[in-house]
Amino acid sequence: MTVQLDFLAVLHYWPMLLTGVAWTLALTVLAIVVGLALSVTFAWVRVEGPRWAAIPVAAYVELLRNTPFIVQLYFIFFGLPELGLRLSPVLASAIALVLNLGAYSTEIIRAGLSATPKGQTEAALSLALTRYQVFTRVVLPPAMQKVWPSLVSQIIIVMLGSAVCGQIATEELNYAANVISANTFHTFESYIIATVIYLALAILIRRLLNWAGPRLIFGG
Amino acid sequence: MMPQFSYWDILRNLIYAGELTVMLSLIAFIGGGIVGMVLLLARVWRPQVFGSVFNIYVQLFQGTPLLMQLFLSYFGLRLFGIEVSVWVSAGLALTLYTSAFLAEIWRGCVASIPKGQWEAGASLALSFGEQMRYVVAPQAMRIAIPPTVGFLVQVIKGTALASVIGFAELTRAGNMIANVTYQPFTVFATVGLLYFCLCYPISLTARYLERKTNAVRR
């Protein structure tokens, strides 16, 4: 038998694909900005913070790291309304992605912080810097630099994982592929094209973050 | 009239579906381990020939969503006229996905064994297979075990995506039970908890093994 593939029929819907890419990127950027801010705070709590705060943070990290993202998303989107908290698909997706990336990055950054020599902190404190200054100026930058490759990999994983958000009708790339396949009946081609776009995004984001990390996050 | 579901009914059904999660995870982990090992051996045996094939394979599976891989496996097999159960679609996608990650993890472990070990084996007239089997593999295996065990957690979590193509594992069962019980909060909280019970002990084991390996090495 021969299999006829028609990619053009799918590409005809390029505005929809473009919207999908835009949402995927928007969600990813949000996850990066909020998720990383969250995880730097949480990592600090785990390393230097009070015990009463460190334990809940540890529980959050372990809980999120040991359950599937799709279940976290369903819990937020389908489960919370039972308590009267009804969220739009986009908001539910955003919260799920932030919390998910936040948990993994907390663990990654914590490992980086623990690896910073104690002498660094003591030297900075002896120069009359405040604890806050010591953390943001002395301890954090080298730690971020050390773990940046792991963070970039985790961000890529979260970006690719965001495909699941289409299942609750968030209009990201996977959702676009779903709709196009329903309209054209070219299901296989729709997903092939979406997959190729995801691959390109993964490569692009990795390049971009590898470039941006030293310049924006922990550079001088 | 709406039937009443006790929490016990929900939990019992979810645990039953959890067994399918475990089975699918094992299929993917074992199948992925075998495919990954073949890929790794080919790469180490003839890097000039299989090196780029290996890299592209790993890039492809690590750089695209597992969900897309599942869709492509599900619809792709049908497109080519192969009517298979969802076990095959899900098993195939998860096996290939797992193989790419395991092969890459193991490649790193093999690469960390000093070149001198291969050379010592070669100078003693051992064949490539014997160098691998008796000299390099036993050393690489020691460092490979913790991350391999750790990746099992990723596989178990990955099987949750098979729910999207209709595989009635834990997450899918959660969806269906939430729909009939109108208790989505309870159901998905329980689903999450069951995954946690599966994954957390494995995570702890991986961490313990890693600490032990590091202690031996330094």
Add this chain to the structure above:
Amino acid sequence: MPSAAEATAPHKRIVDINALRKSYGDNEVLKGIDLHVRPGEVVAIIGKSGSGKSTLLRCINGLEEFQDGGLVVDGKPLLYDNASAMRALRQSVGMIFQSFNLFPHLSVGRNIMLAPSLVKKRDKTAARVQAEALLERVGLEDKFDAMPEQLSGGQQQRVAIARALAMDPKVLLCDEITSALDPELVGEVLGVVEGLAKEGMTLLMVTHEMRFARKVSDRVVFMHQGRVHEMGPPAELFGNPQTAELRQFLSSLQE
């Protein structure tokens, strides 16, 4: 001026290297090497780092691939794409490395027994008896069950020698085998090598130990920029160097 060794008839040569050339990309590191070694001869190869001496040694058992020329050891030609020819050749050639390269996951005894049982299909008892005998020969008879990491560098290198000898090689290649050792451990390793030389083992050694080379070797090869620059008996070569390069090399060692 052909030396005694050069005049040796081909069938009396155990190592026969002809017009061997090897390059890494555009960089030619061996520019046509001819070297013929008699059975039982002890050859020391000296020269600056980067002169190609280690590369030459590693070509002899096929750890490095060369592009041109021929190499025959004990009647077995080096053929890279022929696995069984390669295996046959490597059984005739043992090698000792600068960094010992003992297998860290195997005990000393198992390190020695591994290759004979796999390659020569020696049964376990015979392999064990042989390993014990070899350990005694290098003065480590009580270390059979020790793990490599428990041994000093000098002891590890002696185990490596025993391991190579277990394959009954016709030729032993020694690649700067004392360079990674603390000075006080050099003697015990060189003592073992000297013993092998006296027993008639054919040895090719790249070395920085000039006094040892002078004392033990029958012939010294001075390599310079990928070529055999000067060659002869140690007394001649060290006592009356003919070329400016060798004189410079030898005087650089005095400092």
